[in-house]
Amino acid sequence: MENSSKEEYKIQSFDLETQKLLKTALKDPGSVDLEKVSNVIVDQSLKDQNFSREAGRICYTIVQAEAKQTNGNVFRRNLLNRLQQEFKAREETRKRSTQEWVCLVSFICNIFDYLKVNNMPMMALVHPVYDCLFRLAQSDALQNEEEVDCLVLQLHRIGDQLEKMNMQLMDELFNLLRDGFLLQEDLSSMGRLLLLEILEFRAGGWTLSETAQKYYYSEVTD
């Protein structure tokens, strides 16, 4: 039981004391300092790439647990406001560390994916998420495989939801991607491949045809 919840929420990378704190937050949110918990989670997401892609899950569970136990919103509110701060500072973060920047984007998108409000995505996050993706679609970012990789990951995961929330912005984003793919000369071949795949992915209705799947994802034989 112990280890499976570690696995489920991917909290192995935290030190033991923090893991304990998180586990308590999941079971008995009223008894812990939820502002601290939210900070701990955000801090780790900015450092740990694996966690940044999965942290949404544990956040969702804590939000539900708090709502059920105390009818409160402390955790969610603190999480979102902290996230907003990080979002505001994203350009500096990007300059300072590409790793941190892509972690931030992954985390925001993961939160968008998991933290729903009455089963609807949080409208407040739609523009921020698009802002991040648009930044990743700029030519300086497209040169950088790490950033392209982040971009396509997010689009795979939440592209369809984002499109539903705002079709026009998604169209604009993909125009940039198409332009980048066709016109930008300094892309790595991996970068180009990733872009081509995501272009096909969306064109196919956010899924890959079988042949495309084979093309992009099967082992290359000699």
Next chain:
Amino acid sequence: MSTDQKYIYENDCNSDENRNKGSSRWSQCRKRGADGSLRKSQAVEELGKCSQSTHRPESFTTPESEGPVSRVKNWGDEVEAEEMRSNVRRDTHRYRRRILEADFPQRDRKISSGSSDSRDSRDSKESPAKGDMESDEATLIRRQKQINYGKNTLAYDRYIKEVPKHMRQPGVHPKTPNKFKKYSRRSWDQQIKLWRVRLHTWDPPAEEGCDVQQIEEINLGEIMDFEFDVEYSGDTEYLCPTSSGASLALAEDSFTGTSKKMMKIEDTEMS
């Protein structure tokens, strides 16, 4: 940067202002399209600036301010406002369905004023057409907030545990005002006040004398019940509402901080 949006602030509610002191203060902001149709209403940060749904840069400078003013509200507030809106919409759909159901097949149902049926047959009598139902979203949201303050109390918790809904006797047991009925502002606010007062009957045990005084007290609009619990834990000077005077924090916001139900948990841990 064109700021051609028109914002209509809800500033006609005294009790809201009194209640929302402190950093969590926020008021509803309603945007209307040119044709008068309602757009999504949003929470407003303390500066009272509204942002909007199209893609715009985050900051701008207004002539009267000293420098760039952030147009972005805080996400915590925004999401809470979203949640409130979507809850109210869901309630509205449910209520409309209920009314329609009540209207149609049940012609031969006896409509008695003594009925405590949760469907409230009087609803169908009083609001036969959807047009008689309160449907203004901002009003519904405001009313829901007031209801939430009342429901988020230990007294309410104890009340619903003690008296199941089907066992409620009208006149004896307080009933939550129905936000979908048409009432004037004063009438609604008064109903809420009376409802809150009546709920005090179920406050957690206190010194004898004070219970009576609580019920007689009229001006209990903004009382936070958990204050009483805090007082009770060891303090012999159990204070009744008015004598506490300024110590009664009026920042009733059911959305921030640990709610009153937290005190219940602490309570059980102590005993």
